[in-house]
Amino acid sequence: MSAIDFGAFVADLATQSGRAILPFFRAHHAAEDKSQGGAYDPVTEADRAGESVMRHLIKRHFPAHGVLGEEFGNENLDAEYVWVLDPIDGTRAFISGIPVWGTLIGLSRNGVPVYGMMHQPFTGERYSGDGRQARYEGPNGPRTLRTRQTTELAAATLMTTTPAMFSGEQAQRYASVEKAVRLARYGCDCYAYCMLAAGHVDLVIESGLKPYDIVALIPIIEGAGGIVTSWQGGSAAEGGTIVAAGTRALHDAALRLLAG
Template sequence: MSAIDFGAFVAELATQSGKAILPFFRAHYATEDKSLGGVFDPVTEADRAGENVMRHLIKRSFPAHGVLGEEFGSENTDAEYVWVLDPIDGTRAFISGIPVWGTLIGLTRNGVPVYGMMHQPFTGERYSGDGRQSRYEGPNGPRTLRTRQVTELSAATLMTTSPGLFEGPHAQSYARVEKQVRMARYGCDCYAYCMLAAGHIDLVIETGLKPYDIVALIPIVEGAGGIVTSWDGGSAAGGGAVIAAANETLHQATLALLAG
């Protein structure tokens, strides 16, 4: 990394992308479907505006770094440092006027997630982490994030985007876990991982993720004391089927159920 103040730079990425995105929220704008006839996969003018401004700032400040973004693809991803961007994670919530979406700003070094931020410009909240410590900034003031130590599935709260996204054996695996937990809630995308890091819920289980859906969230959860892996216990940085848990005991119990 260069001598540029890293914290100030990421804050500027969040601020400027928020300025680009927020005018489109709860407003009239064009929405396209990227699914080509499959499950509805919306993209908006706001997504493109947010990613454009972040890419411009990154190229200006860190020209040797790579970028992987949801809207405009990859560039120089063999670099030591690669920024992984999702301008609006939770686009379905965004186009529905519900403020459980966020801008994901992640950084990998040699393929390993080393920093992440989730910024919600409408509520003024920022969740960030470097894998060792995680922080919240928002209307209630700054604080350090810590996961809670619920270790029994019967006392745990689980979140997923939608049970309908699980298919075949994955649907059966997910159902085994949901039957064991105290409560399940749906539809919060990136907010679910931040609520886990903040100690409000205990598990997040997803499938079909892309790297830009998860890379920024891994250092936030891990910095708060949680664990994020694939369903087979490996790295979650590539996306796919992912589990985030508040602690090792809960993580191992959930992996066992997912495996059947």
């Protein structure tokens, strides 16, 4: 990394992308379906505007860095540092006027997530972490994030975007965890992981994720004391099946049901 103030740079990425995105929220703009015949996968001009701003700033300040983005593809992925961007994680919530979407800004070094931020410009909240610590900034003032110390499934609150993301054997395994927990809630995309880091929920279980859906969230969860892996217990950085938990004991308990 160069001598530029890294914290100020990421804050500027969040601020500038938020300015590009917010005019489209709760406005009457059409969403395109990029699914090519599969499940509805909306994209809006807000997604493109937010990512364009971030890519421009990254290229200006860190021209040797790579970029992996949802809307405009990949550049220089062999670089030591690669930015992993999702301008609107939760586009379905965005187009429905529900503020449980966020801009994900992640940075990997040699393939390992080392920094992440989730910015929600409508509510003015920022969740960030570097794997060692995690922070919240927002209307209630800044604070350090720590996960809740729940160790048993029977006492846990579980979140997933929708149970419909699971099918076949995956659906059965997920259902076995949901049956074991105290409470399950749906529909919050990246917000679910931030609520885990903030100590409000205990587990997040998902499937079919892409790197840009999860890379930024890994350093936040780990910095808050949590753990996030694939269902097989390996790295979550490539996406796929994801299980995040506030404690090692709870993660292990969920993994026993998910790994088969």
